[in-house]
Amino acid sequence: MPITSSAKKAIRVSKRKKLINDRRTKNMKEAIKKLEKTLKAGTKEEAAKMLPAAFQAVDKAAKRGVIKKNTASRKKARLARLTK
Numbered sequence: 001m002p003i004t005s006s007a008k009k010a011i012r013v014s015k016r017k018k019l020i021n022d023r024r025t026k027n028m029k030e031a032i033k034k035l036e037k038t039l040k041a042g043t044k045e046e047a048a049k050m051l052p053a054a055f056q057a058v059d060k061a062a063k064r065g066v067i068k069k070n071t072a073s074r075k076k077a078r079l080a081r082l083t084k
Helices: 005-040 044-063 069-083
Strands: none
């Protein structure tokens, strides 16, 4: 248990940041899953329209440090390859 006030504040801050990071991760995963589900339905044109939204979610996660830069690049490359 934290004793000092600064340690208590650090816990509050880390909880807030965890919520934000979890939300970003969830948005990214949902966008990717939605795109993959559309691809399985067999409509590549619709999936190509959804690609920018998925890219945006991945980029935001990378920008904020939720995932690393190379991981984001790899995810985007795989999504782009799937939609072609």
